[in-house]
Amino acid sequence: MTKDVVALTRTMPDPLSVLAGLLAGGPDMLAGVEGDGAVVQLCDERGRPLVSVEAPLLVRVRGEAARLLGATEPEVPYWWTEARAITGVKEAEELAGTFAARVATLVGGTAWPPQAARSLAVVDTDGVRAVPAPAAAQPAVDVLTDKVAVVIQDRPVVAMTAWLSDAFRAVANAGLGLQIVTPAGTRLSPAVRGSLPGWPSRWVVQDKKDGYYDGLSGAVLRWDNGLFVTAGSTDATPEDPRTPVAESFASETADDGERQLAVSFRAVHPADDRLVLGGALEAVWRELTGEPPAGWGTEEPANLPWSLRQLTDLAYERTPEPTWLVVVGTPERPGLATVRISRTEAGVEEDVTLAFGYGPGETVPTDADVTRAAEVLATRHDLQSMLVQVRRARRDLSVPPRFEGPGVPYAFVLGAEEVRELPGDRARRTPLPRPPRELGPKRRPALYYPFPGDPSDLAGWADFERLMRHLKGA
Structure with missing residues (x-):
């Protein structure tokens, strides 16, 4: 049995009650676990952790269980309760499976993996104790x-x-x-x-x-x-x-027609108490898919419905420390972004890495779509730079342990302030066969540099490197 088990339930479970039922000594063994820690560990008589149980997480974003577990999930919102058993100890794996199965049975739901749902047998828990995980404990480390x-x-x-x-x-x-x-x-x-x-x-x-x-x-x-x-x-x-x-x-695999459009960009905003974060990402998402992101979170599964206000509030609460976020799309249009928000001398920076997946017969956004998204960023969201790539890769965006091939440049965009700072006409007069296109007001435009974007032709990287060397004055 796998050592990670997850219970997916419509009702919030009470993990401590379930643990009390599993332990031979009953609730008395749970004394002291209601501290600030979000993790409870079941330990043997020697104090060795056997199973770590995390506090339930309310998931309000559709499709996360299917994306991450391949599981059929309840309708949102639902509760995600995860337990992790120590590696190589059969009793620990059985105990974790029994915990997840009982949670699912008591409050209604399912357990993952499927064999965990059949783990309702009585487990010998003599000598097992439940204790709060110490602050330095790392349940994920084996x-x-x-x-x-x-x-x-x-x-x-x-x-x-x-x-x-x-x-x-x-x-x-x-x-x-x-x-x-x-x-x-x-x-x-x-x-x-x-x-x-x-x-x-x-x-x-x-x-x-x-x-x-x-x-x-x-x-x-x-x-x-x-x-x-x-x-x-x-x-x-x-x-x-x-x-x-x-x-x-x-080993080579046949081209099945799946593609990804990858977008990475940096926006640098003036520090202002009225600044709303996440708007640049939402703008790109809407331009390329016709809809906003579905959800976000500080971990996976992404559990919160998309909200610029909540995202901004979190980033302000964590200042001056940086904030890392994951943002997801719908199952119908797979999309995933990671966002790093940080306070620097230049202002408030948003570094975004975003990808959308497309299957056979689905159309990757056109040059006009990408140009429109770039112009919105350049004129409304303080764009510094943006690189767009297309690649042969999985529609579901997950990374397999095999060679997929690199992306190839589709477009590069230089923000208006960066264009202004370059000497003379360096930004406009490049060694590329096609001149850049101006985005935004003519007195202060951003520049859009197109590339062929053929995922079977890596020559586009040579052109991209020539452009970078030129812009840097090398």
Whole structure:
């Protein structure tokens, strides 16, 4: 059984009551767990954590259970209650499954994975105690060395859950790497892919033939001296380009017609108490899909309906610390963005990475659509720069452990202030075959640089690099 289990219920469960029912000693064993911590751990007689249970999360965004678990979800709103069992301990996995099944049975709902719903057998809980998780505890970490924290995930999509988000912060504060180990069939959420730092952090995929490989580069890996390193490496150094690549990663797949349109942009706003954040992202979303985002949150699943006011309030509450958010679309038009809001000397910056997915027969936005979205950003939302790419990749936006190929430039946009700061006509007179188009007022325009945008032709990157060198005066 997988060690992660989730109960999806229409009614808010009371995890402590369920835990009390599981423990032989009853509610007395739960004394002291009603503290500020959102996680309760079931521990054995030696104090070893067996199962960690998180506080229920109210999800009001349609499609998140299907996107992240492949599960059929109740109508929104519903409650998402997650438990995680310690790796390799059968009793812990049985206890987590029984907990989720009983939650679903008592308040009405379903348990994921499906086999957890059949875990209603009596579990021996002699010696098990429920205690608050200590402040330094990291339920997501399975192995901790002096170099990395290792997280083992056996679920369809590794998402930026509250547990995993905590693990990212903890390893960053400790100066460690984070290595996520998954079976071959698991994929990453773009939110996790975009947050995974550089070496020694990596996504480690189990493979029957090659043992382990890096899910993003394909490099064959081995465990050595407290972390996964590339096969053939004698010590922990960045990958040698001659490192063997796993066959499972490099095997070619037929073009099934699925595409992604990727948009990354930065907007820099003057610091103002009346500033409303998130408007730039909403504007792009509306121009490219005809509707606003469906929901947002500080973790996955994204649980809050889209709201500029609530998003802005959260960012102001966290100032001067930066705010990281995930934003999602509807199942009918898959879209996912990560947003980082930070206060800098230049003002308030919004860094956005956004992607939309399209299946066979669905039309990717045209050049006119992208131009219109860019003009709205440039004229109304303090755009600094914007890069649009198109690529052959999954419609559901998840990242598989195989080679998908890079995106190719579709368009680049330089904000009006950046155009003004460049000397002379440098921004307008470029080495590209097509001149840029002006966006916005003629006295202070932004510039739109189009590229062919053919996902089968990587030559567009050479043109993009020429443009960047030109704009930098190199």
